[in-house]
Amino acid sequence: MSTHPLRGAAAIAGLGITPQGRVYGTNAIGFAVDAVRLALEDAGLTRSDLDGLLLNPGLTWNDMGMGSFGLSQALGLRDLRLTATMNLGGATACAMIQHAAQAIAAGLCDTVACVFSDAPLKPPAPQGKASSSGAAYGFARGWEAAYGYFGVNAMYALVARRHMHLYGTTEDQLGAVAVAQRRWANLNPDAQMHDRPLTLDEYRASRWIVEPFHVMDCCLVSNGGLAVIVTSAERARSLRKPPVYIWGMGQGHLGGDPSDTLSSGAVLAKEPAFSMAGIGVRDVDVVELYDCYTFTVLVTLEDYGFCPKGEGGPFVAEHHTGPGGRLTLNTGGGQLSSFYMWGMTPVSEAVIQVRGDGGARQAARHDVALVSGNGGVLSTHSTLVLSRLAS
Amino acid sequence: MSGPAADRPVPAVTPEMKPFWDAAHRHQLVAQRCLDCGTFRFPAREVCSRCLSRRAEWQPVSGRGRIFSVAVMHQANHPWFAARAPYAVIVVELEEGARMLSGFVGGEPGEITIGMPVEVTFDDVTPEISMPVFQAAIGRAAAG
Numbered sequence: 449m450s451t452h453p454l455r456g457a458a459a460i461a462g463l464g465i466t467p468q469g470r471v472y473g474t475n476a477i478g479f480a481v482d483a484v485r486l487a488l489e490d491a492g493l494t495r496s497d498l499d500g501l502l503l504n505p506g507l508t509w510n511d512m513g514m515g516s517f518g519l520s521q522a523l524g525l526r527d528l529r530l531t532a533t534m535n536l537g538g539a540t541a542c543a544m545i546q547h548a549a550q551a552i553a554a555g556l557c558d559t560v561a562c563v564f565s566d567a568p569l570k571p572p573a574p575q576g577k578a579s580s581s582g583a584a585y586g587f588a589r590g591w592e593a594a595y596g597y598f599g600v601n602a603m604y605a606l607v608a609r610r611h612m613h614l615y616g617t618t619e620d621q622l623g624a625v626a627v628a629q630r631r632w633a634n635l636n637p638d639a640q641m642h643d644r645p646l647t648l649d650e651y652r653a654s655r656w657i658v659e660p661f662h663v664m665d666c667c668l669v670s671n672g673g674l675a676v677i678v679t680s681a682e683r684a685r686s687l688r689k690p691p692v693y694i695w696g697m698g699q700g701h702l703g704g705d706p707s708d709t710l711s712s713g714a715v716l717a718k719e720p721a722f723s724m725a726g727i728g729v730r731d732v733d734v735v736e737l738y739d740c741y742t743f744t745v746l747v748t749l750e751d752y753g754f755c756p757k758g759e760g761g762p763f764v765a766e767h768h769t770g771p772g773g774r775l776t777l778n779t780g781g782g783q784l785s786s787f788y789m790w791g792m793t794p795v796s797e798a799v800i801q802v803r804g805d806g807g808a809r810q811a812a813r814h815d816v817a818l819v820s821g822n823g824g825v826l827s828t829h830s831t832l833v834l835s836r837l838a839s
Numbered sequence: 840m841s842g843p844a845a846d847r848p849v850p851a852v853t854p855e856m857k858p859f860w861d862a863a864h865r866h867q868l869v870a871q872r873c874l875d876c877g878t879f880r881f882p883a884r885e886v887c888s889r890c891l892s893r894r895a896e897w898q899p900v901s902g903r904g905r906i907f908s909v910a911v912m913h914q915a916n917h918p919w920f921a922a923r924a925p926y927a928v929i930v931v932e933l934e935e936g937a938r939m940l941s942g943f944v945g946g947e948p949g950e951i952t953i954g955m956p957v958e959v960t961f962d963d964v965t966p967e968i969s970m971p972v973f974q975a976a977i978g979r980a981a982a983g
Binding site: 590591592593594595596597598599601602605606607609610613655656657658659705707 | 848849850851853856882907908909910911912913914915916917920923925926928930938940941942948953964970
């Protein structure tokens with residue numbers, strides 16, 4: 449077993465999830481405040497117990513450089529010992545929890561709220577006009593827009609096409625990820641797509657966004673907020689909910705062109721995370737991988753070693769990652785079918801599963817969960833190993 | 840120009856990319872090259888990420904290369920492009936090694952395959968702006 453001083457030093461003690469999806473009436477700061485309040489209630493804590501606040505601002509925070517200070521003022525927090533506004537894209541959630549755990553283990557602070565929120569969806573326009581749903585994510589960048597190159601969808605599509613070319617990955621294999629996660633979402637009453645079954649035929653027939661991606665290959669867009677409370681393992685044991693212990697952590701940021709590496713930073717991040725946790729990939733019971741696209745899931749499975757490089761396609765097609773399958777993967781439906789809170793989506797589902805609160809979708813074995821975050825175009829990556837067990 | 844063409848997005852000519860658009864106006868393709876290690880880069884960057892030199896020049900390139908990757912856009916956040924969807928966005932790997940994001944002309948998006956030889960041509964978007972785009976290098980000696 450690992451004797452790393454960070455292993456099990458801190459735990460996630462509170463989880464706050466606001467209503468997700470087409471919910472209106474407040475802005476990104478409002479959702480963040482609601483999420484922190486819910487997470488504190490969940491832990492049985494109050495605002496005065498917080499001495500740390502880390503924020504991952506979504507797009508509609510508009511690059512507010514001191515966002516965490518703004519949020520701490522909105523929350524009326526006093527005498528914080530740790531705060532930062534962090535942005536590694538989808539890798540931020542796990543990274544915030546890592547920094548919180550490190551600071552707590554070092555004795556710099558005691559109880560830290562880690563928050564994400566965003567509000568890119570606008571209410572439906574009057575007189576039945578189309579709403580500008582998701583327009584915030586369709587941004588164009590400089591001269592590239594003159595070639596009609598818009599948004600992250602297209603950036604990932606170029607990389608996915610290389611993977612398909614080099615390894616023979618197929619459309620149906622990408623579709624297998626979408627179908628499996630939708631089956632999980634059908635068991636999750638909080639998922640945006642809870643009531644919408646999806647077959648592989650329906651996936652094939654769904655409209656293209658940018659080839660090789662159908663609409664079902666792309667994450668949802670959601671308004672909402674999501675927060676977790678990180679505290680020392682010792683304190684967590686005295687609180688309302690069973691602690692979710694942080695066993696291992698790591699980051700990996702590969703650099704270069706993702707079209708060349710065709711890999712996520714998991715290839716780097718997994719080593720410190722598994723080593724600290726004292727586990728191997730086969731010891732993981734529940735897997736919650738960042739899923740901005742079906743393709744991201746397939747690549748990340750390769751990079752953690754669930755299958756060799758290039759075999760992610762056959763793996764997802766044959767290994768049955770839906771309910772009752774051989775790998776318990778993205779059990780809430782993920783960002784493809786549940787809700788899109790960047791890296792907080794997989795974090796929150798891991799907390800739910802480790803606690804045993806998954807209801808109809810609860811995994812039978814849930815001692816150890818692997819969580820990944822991924823930002824940019826396979827640009828940043830963070831890993832957490834979480835556990836029901838103190839050691 | 841009037842009608843829909845007037846709505847076509849034209850590239851923002853930044854100081855860094857001005858030499859590129861100036862050359863394109865003459866129907867010449869150029870790429871930025873590090874004066875210390877010789878690495879081509881595109882688009883313009885302040886520093887060579889290989890050797891960290893800031894010394895660079897814009898050098899004519901062959902305009903010949905191969906399709907490195909392709910994305911076919913069916914949904915575009917701009918009315919001019921939305922009206923023309925589906926259309927292809929391509930990455931071309933030039934003979935000189937630089938990779939260039941561009942557009943494809945003279946064929947349907949479905950005809951584009953990775954590794955296919957292409958060559959540059961120019962789309963005169965406005966009297967001031969010509970955009971390099973690529974077409975299949977059929978029947979020509981595509982080196983590489």
